[in-house]
Amino acid sequence: MKSLLLLFLLSANCALGQSLPITNCKEDSSVVINTKYSKAAAVNAALLKLTQMGVPGVSMAVYSKEGWWSTSHGYAKLEGQVPMQGCHLQYLQSISKTYMAVAILKLAEQGKIDLDQLMTVYLPKAISQHITQAEKISVRMLLNHTSGIPEYNLQPAYVSYLLQHPKHIFQPEDYLRYIHQKPLDFPPGSKYSYRNTNYLLLTMIADFIIGDHTKLIRESIFQPLQLTHTFYRGDADYLNYPTLVNTYWDRHSKGILENASLLQRNNVASLVGDDGIVTSPIEAVKFLKGLVAGQLLSSSSLDKMKTWVKRKEKPVYGLGLSYVTFAGNIGYGHSGGGIGAGCQLYYFPEKDVCVFVAINLGTVTDSPIHKKAESVIEEFYAALLN
């Protein structure tokens, strides 16, 4: 009986430590910050509201006709109240898809892949056999989410395993097993529906064509743009960076936040192509700015990326780019959301403004904080663009 009691007393106090160490850092000196940016006061006011309503921390960078500007509010880690800084690394989450799309288009420019060829041409049977009607799905359909392939991260078996095993690292094929031979959501090419599985398959295609898609991303994006604070898998210290933000989630949708950094880090460490990149706000902007300026792809390839598929007659998604409207301004780029983080990276062509904003609060589970934050985000874009 004594041992029984002892066991329960011990286990009651034994919780999985989720927080990760983080240090202050030195701000990026590769760009000159315009300290007289005309929108600074209005943007700061909007972002401050976010932190006052329960977002732990927010960090952003913008490049416009006025040059570079960046700001941060709140905390990179609530425990110990470590202030958020512009040099802290942020999770890009699904914005990583834009990087992956650029890498695939780079392969297309090199003649190594045909976007309208079927995925089965590039994938071995062992991989494509997981997908129903794989022989009817083209590379382009994967890029613009018109494949109809089911979403792996909506599978209850996957979600429950992920939460019960926060230290587990999934292998790419593990995700495909969760959707093995499940019926397509719709006939290939007939409509648009955003699915992470599409970009997971694109990384596998790239791996089979050139051996290592991470090398392709580094060589076709990180190196030409000299992104030295942008990291993806394959790096020796991948996601063990002392300046990576801690992340939080509202498990029960009650407005109470828990540190989910370990779960977040291990989840992102498992994701390929549809997620997985971390960067600083300035380097996120450098990426999109470089893409629209033609530093990464030809104008023809960029036009392909901006060929929008429609939903309810409205443009919605291109090849790794989504089409959005904020405060009456049309933009394109991508958003990202995960267990412990959320972010947006958009270019607004009419204003020639490129902006990145990130929070260290998860967006995949609803929270009353999100509802309040939505209006502030609109206010943020209005301050920035109007």
Added chain:
Amino acid sequence: MKILTILVGWLLIVPHTIHAQDIKPYSDFPITISVNFHAFTLPFRDLKTNFRNIGIGIGTEVSLNSSATWVQQVGVVWYHNQALGNGLLFSTQNVWRPTFGSNGYGEVKGGVGYLQSFLPTKGFRMTNGTWQETSRKGKGMFCVPLGIGAGYDIRQSQSMISPFINYQFIAVTGYNTSIPVVPNTLIQVGSRIH
């Protein structure tokens, strides 16, 4: 694993040491004690994980017919789950308990319950512009437990003990607004002492 063996052994052996006077082989309101193994998983998946999250349960039951093949159980289970947070489960279940052989029985059960799911780590809430730490109280949620099991009646002259094993699937409602129902499972090894 050694502790687990001791616990299971204790549950099976202790009833033999009880010497009650004037007790019929089956009587209402027996004491049910169980060791529980919890997992946040779909039914019959990832069974290995259950054995990492141990708990304890206590309960009783009352027969609904003379042959005691229909009974109503009530019980409470406390479990430890390092990743998802500890839990306290109150439930009542209607049990169909057909017998087979001379002393064996099976169980099919279902009912309703209430799960208090505690947070695995401390929480934070923004209050009047400053961050405050919160307790690990977590959230109380209604749930629907369903189970199957099997057991064996060991009849003594004036008492009966019934070691059993149960597998319970518990559909927990309102975990958060994004995931309306989440799956939990319990493997229960214990004994009913009449």
